[in-house]
Amino acid sequence: MTYELYYWDGLQGRGEFVRLALEEAGAEYIEVARGDEHDGLGTGAMMATMDSKSEPYPPFAPPFLKDGDLLIAQTANILLYLGPRHGLVPGVDSLRYVVNGLQLTIADMVTEAHDTHHPLASNLYYEDQKDAAKVRATDFIEHRIPKFMGYFERVMKQNPAGDAYLVSDALTYVDLSMFQLIDGLYYAFPRAMKTFPKRYPRLAALHDAVLERPRIAAYLESDRRIAHNESCVFRHYPELDKDTR
Ligand SMILES: N[C@@H](CCC(=O)N[C@@H](CS)C(=O)NCC(=O)O)C(=O)O
Numbered sequence: 001m002t003y004e005l006y007y008w009d010g011l012q013g014r015g016e017f018v019r020l021a022l023e024e025a026g027a028e029y030i031e032v033a034r035g036d037e038h039d040g041l042g043t044g045a046m047m048a049t050m051d052s053k054s055e056p057y058p059p060f061a062p063p064f065l066k067d068g069d070l071l072i073a074q075t076a077n078i079l080l081y082l083g084p085r086h087g088l089v090p091g092v093d094s095l096r097y098v099v100n101g102l103q104l105t106i107a108d109m110v111t112e113a114h115d116t117h118h119p120l121a122s123n124l125y126y127e128d129q130k131d132a133a134k135v136r137a138t139d140f141i142e143h144r145i146p147k148f149m150g151y152f153e154r155v156m157k158q159n160p161a162g163d164a165y166l167v168s169d170a171l172t173y174v175d176l177s178m179f180q181l182i183d184g185l186y187y188a189f190p191r192a193m194k195t196f197p198k199r200y201p202r203l204a205a206l207h208d209a210v211l212e213r214p215r216i217a218a219y220l221e222s223d224r225r226i227a228h229n230e231s232c233v234f235r236h237y238p239e240l241d242k243d244t245r
Pocket residue numbers: 013014015061062063073074075076107233
């Protein structure tokens with residue numbers, strides 16, 4: 001069965017966390033919003049699903065995934081569904097909750113990364129909240145990146161199965177999401193992230209190891225991977241970036 005992935009056209013966004021899992025799994029999927037309206041696809045079709053009066057459990061926001069009749073919303077929830085179907089979770093059941101917990105912590109950090117450029121209101125333009133964004137981004141760089149990344153680095157260090165992955169001794173979907181989080185931060189805050197490999201060597205090694213996975217490497221080279229841009233969660237505004245020690 002071909003999965004249907006619903007996410008805004010033209011940006012990676014939170015859809016990218018799902019895409020990376022689908023790509024690593026070699027799963028068949030279509031991007032509904034990127035499709036042609038003459039085929040019943042496109043952004044209109046995605047909006048119609050969210051606004052539907054007949055859909056039993058309509059999603060609030062993308063990304064969401066359809067697998068046959070099943071419609072699943074929320075990034076971490078979608079990954080919780082896909083993981084066991086595609087060998088992207090540990091075999092030990094209890095560790096799947098550890099993976100999900102880490103995924104939710106990544107989601108928290110993604111929201112904070114978004115809030116660096118939209119600290120006051122999502123409905124206002126960045127240009128209308130630049131002063132607050134500077135305050136928020138400075139705090140994010142000085143305090144929140146170190147707190148989150150220090151935690152994730154420690155999780156890798158304390159992993160009883162070795163320090164190559166976040167959980168267990170094999171790749172799980174949360175490792176792919178960690179790659180995406182780090183990649184997004186490199187794009188948004190290149191100056192602040194200069195010291196990242198030195199401060200968080202295990203996370204940096206994980207990022208590089210994911211880059212070298214054949215299916216991920218092929219995906220990143222393909223036109224399915226949209227470049228980072230300023231419509232996305234991770235935005236590069238040079239005035240928000242700064243060097244760190
Ligand atoms: N917690 C949700 C957040 C979903 C979300 O915020 N989606 C964004 C795009 S990345 C959106 O379209 N939000 C619309 C809104 O919040 O009104 C998840 O992780 O999937």
